[in-house]
Amino acid sequence: MTTLAVKKNDMAFCPGCSHGMVLEHLSAALDRMKLTPTDVCIVSDIGCIGISDRYLDSHTFHGLHGRSITYAEGIKRARPDLTVVVLIGDGGCGIGTAHLVHSARRGADITVIVCNNFNFGMTGGQHSATTPVCAQTPTTPNGATDYPFDVCQTVGANGASYVGRFTAFDKDLPQRLETAIRTPGFSLLDTWELCVAYYTERNPLNRKTLSELSDSMELPLGELYNRPRPPHPAEPASRSAISKTTEPSNNRAPITLSWPRRTEFCVAGSAGQRILSAVGVIGKLAVAGGLHAAQSDDFPITVSRGHSVSNLILSDKPIFYTGVDNPELLLVLTEDGVRRVKLWERLSPHALVLAETSLNLPDTPAQIERINCKTAEKLVGKPSAALALLSYAIVRGQWLDENRFRAIAEAGIRGKYREDNLKAIDAGINLAHTGFESA
Amino acid sequence: MREFISGNQAIVRGAIRAGCNFVAGYPITPASSILTEVMGAFAQGTGVVVQTEDEIAAIGQCIGAAMAGAKAMTATSGPGISLYSENIGLAQMGEAPLVIVDCQRMGPATGGATATGDGDVMFARHVTSGSYPIPVLAATDATTAYRLTYEAFNIAERLRTPVILLSSKAIALTRQTVDLEAVKLSKLVERHAAASDTAFQPYHVDQPGGVPDFAPIGGSQRVRFTGSVHDEDGGLTIDRVKIDAKLRRLNTKILGVQHSLELVDEDLDDSADTLIVSYGLADGAVREAVTQARDLGAAVSHLTLYSLWPVPGDALRRAATSSIQRVIVPELNLGLYVEEIRKILPGIEVLSIQRIDGGLIKPQRIVDAMMANHRGGASNERSST
Ligand code: SF4
Ligand SMILES: [Mg+2]
Numbered sequence: 023m024t025t026l027a028v029k030k031n032d033m034a035f036c037p038g039c040s041h042g043m044v045l046e047h048l049s050a051a052l053d054r055m056k057l058t059p060t061d062v063c064i065v066s067d068i069g070c071i072g073i074s075d076r077y078l079d080s081h082t083f084h085g086l087h088g089r090s091i092t093y094a095e096g097i098k099r100a101r102p103d104l105t106v107v108v109l110i111g112d113g114g115c116g117i118g119t120a121h122l123v124h125s126a127r128r129g130a131d132i133t134v135i136v137c138n139n140f141n142f143g144m145t146g147g148q149h150s151a152t153t154p155v156c157a158q159t160p161t162t163p164n165g166a167t168d169y170p171f172d173v174c175q176t177v178g179a180n181g182a183s184y185v186g187r188f189t190a191f192d193k194d195l196p197q198r199l200e201t202a203i204r205t206p207g208f209s210l211l212d213t214w215e216l217c218v219a220y221y222t223e224r225n226p227l228n229r230k231t232l233s234e235l236s237d238s239m240e241l242p243l244g245e246l247y248n249r250p251r252p253p254h255p256a257e258p259a260s261r262s263a264i265s266k267t268t269e270p271s272n273n274r275a276p277i278t279l280s281w282p283r284r285t286e287f288c289v290a291g292s293a294g295q296r297i298l299s300a301v302g303v304i305g306k307l308a309v310a311g312g313l314h315a316a317q318s319d320d321f322p323i324t325v326s327r328g329h330s331v332s333n334l335i336l337s338d339k340p341i342f343y344t345g346v347d348n349p350e351l352l353l354v355l356t357e358d359g360v361r362r363v364k365l366w367e368r369l370s371p372h373a374l375v376l377a378e379t380s381l382n383l384p385d386t387p388a389q390i391e392r393i394n395c396k397t398a399e400k401l402v403g404k405p406s407a408a409l410a411l412l413s414y415a416i417v418r419g420q421w422l423d424e425n426r427f428r429a430i431a432e433a434g435i436r437g438k439y440r441e442d443n444l445k446a447i448d449a450g451i452n453l454a455h456t457g458f459e460s461a
Numbered sequence: 462m463r464e465f466i467s468g469n470q471a472i473v474r475g476a477i478r479a480g481c482n483f484v485a486g487y488p489i490t491p492a493s494s495i496l497t498e499v500m501g502a503f504a505q506g507t508g509v510v511v512q513t514e515d516e517i518a519a520i521g522q523c524i525g526a527a528m529a530g531a532k533a534m535t536a537t538s539g540p541g542i543s544l545y546s547e548n549i550g551l552a553q554m555g556e557a558p559l560v561i562v563d564c565q566r567m568g569p570a571t572g573g574a575t576a577t578g579d580g581d582v583m584f585a586r587h588v589t590s591g592s593y594p595i596p597v598l599a600a601t602d603a604t605t606a607y608r609l610t611y612e613a614f615n616i617a618e619r620l621r622t623p624v625i626l627l628s629s630k631a632i633a634l635t636r637q638t639v640d641l642e643a644v645k646l647s648k649l650v651e652r653h654a655a656a657s658d659t660a661f662q663p664y665h666v667d668q669p670g671g672v673p674d675f676a677p678i679g680g681s682q683r684v685r686f687t688g689s690v691h692d693e694d695g696g697l698t699i700d701r702v703k704i705d706a707k708l709r710r711l712n713t714k715i716l717g718v719q720h721s722l723e724l725v726d727e728d729l730d731d732s733a734d735t736l737i738v739s740y741g742l743a744d745g746a747v748r749e750a751v752t753q754a755r756d757l758g759a760a761v762s763h764l765t766l767y768s769l770w771p772v773p774g775d776a777l778r779r780a781a782t783s784s785i786q787r788v789i790v791p792e793l794n795l796g797l798y799v800e801e802i803r804k805i806l807p808g809i810e811v812l813s814i815q816r817i818d819g820g821l822i823k824p825q826r827i828v829d830a831m832m833a834n835h836r837g838g839a840s841n842e843r844s845s846t
Contacts, residue, residue, distance in 0.1 A: 063678050065525075075685060076696050081678045083528065084687040085521070085551050092513070092521025099509045099522065100483060100529035101679035124514035302465075302636065309465040309638050317465075317636040323490065323574055342602070342748035344635050345821040
């Protein structure tokens, strides 16, 4: 045997423990497949089976309790050419159930050997997820009452390719293991064992009665699922060179904007008005024009309902502090926006509030002008209205000269929504001339 | 070239710049867009990205991949760091290079998912059992998020250790002007490859504070990785001499080179009587406040800490020039890191400014604290208005 460096009887397991037999079966399977030890990584979970790595000449990985499957999947994703086998106990299957299920769902191309001896051997024989009903353990003094966890059906029902329930005493286990390893996708062998130190001390179980236990638990032995599923598409990982240039192509607009000082804007409305994207468009334009910008948004975690507020700072100098405490422009589109903005009383008398005409506003020292959201919606459609109104506001408040604004928009706006955005900006600039009544 | 990107986008750009080719994550506000950005960035096959069933699987897959040779990163928020905890210890013990991003939110538990804070500065240091050191960096804006992600990879590779990068909601989701090409980065570091002609011992080092040479799981040299205390072969050991050597090395490989891990920005004035020390979210307000205070005629020094653990003691002592009478430390938490600064600078009055309600500390509060100091005798300020 090439992968196993030590004979069963020289291993540290209790005499009569089945773990050593399983290791011999695994090694025999790898021999049958003519794999050299470094073609294989064996990932061991916690418990007595977790000491196996010292007996193996393959790559070995020994991590945390119940998480062996996660490491195995990471290793396999990074090195798709490697054969990756997990040795996990029944305890590990209990604490790590989620990983069993989801690794099976993903079709991770790994093979899981469950060394199932119906109790926690290493910590003193406590009951595990697979302990049979009525079994005596230190933590089930009146007999186990919990329904035993069916590992095989759990992964079988969730996308595993090859699933079988066997015993450590099955002579054909190496062949079964070979089939499991060769089957593309997630494979699992529930391998029933004897823990002679604890379980069989308290419960009448031996190699001959394992099949009776199978009958009484209605958990049949043998091959249960065999339906190869292609693994997730081989992912290139480290095999394809990483591009060192992470910078997009230069799209600097030829126009530069002049901007004498830090200016804070706040746009407040409701979900669905595309306020964040409208502010983002203006921010991007400003950056394309050589300015510094900072955009911070405020919205509830249920994004399609309630307020939607976006703050924008523009400056000719780098912006370090990104808080918006004194906006010079407050563009308010809905009642949600009115309620969310808390700084009405603290606004400067020079600040400009542009508020939808139907809204009742709190007292504020700022100058208030009315706008009409419906007019904007009619002109450019609902999704573009916020950008049209913000463009209107920028020209109305004389922050940008309209010719420069048009030029920088023309040069700086890219992407899928270029035409829509240009149209919205244009409509907003025109509104500043015509006013809302005549529009 | 200037761009308008969020802190999360900047982190992805920094990771790719450092050669990151494996990301596993579980969605959580405000870190989620790191995962979705990576999906786009790796779409051409330059790396592997997976959304896992939970945070435990995310960091688990990263550790597995890192030991198979990948440059791995995972990103989450405080609740996810709690779930990473045990595996961070595994990465420490097994010496897996790994970058972990914590986009902090407000408060413990679910806290404020869309509110900001810097509450994890001590948690990041003491995130796992055993209390062995983990390098921790803290971004202040999108530009430093880019730079520090890159530097985090360099530290992780050089020292074969998990490295935590702290960000926060107000950095993660705020878009800012950046010029990434203009950012000065240190030379790219790759983990030191083991010679192929010698018998490979996965945890062998040449000197006590050394870092083991790396061979990937799956390569031609057999690798043993383990989270149990081990000897140079990666075998479980009960030999006290070997245990002592291994565990002491986990400490000294980081603390022994801590001077080289200090990342700060010094804006010092020889005649200053006030030194402001900032990191994370408070730094932007301090920069504004320092400009304002200097315009008012105040002489003030400012030290930005980009590396928090190990505590950059050299830089702190250097900044506390002989004229410094007091130090002000604004933080978006209950005044946590200020205690570390008090330890480094005994005998100097160190004042704490705090805010924990999800809002930013305003520059004016810092200016007021500086000016109150000039008039003599301000106490620690704990209000959060
Ligand atoms: S305690 Fe049980 S599982 Fe552990 S080695 Fe002994 S017999 Fe095997
Ligand atoms: Mg067991």
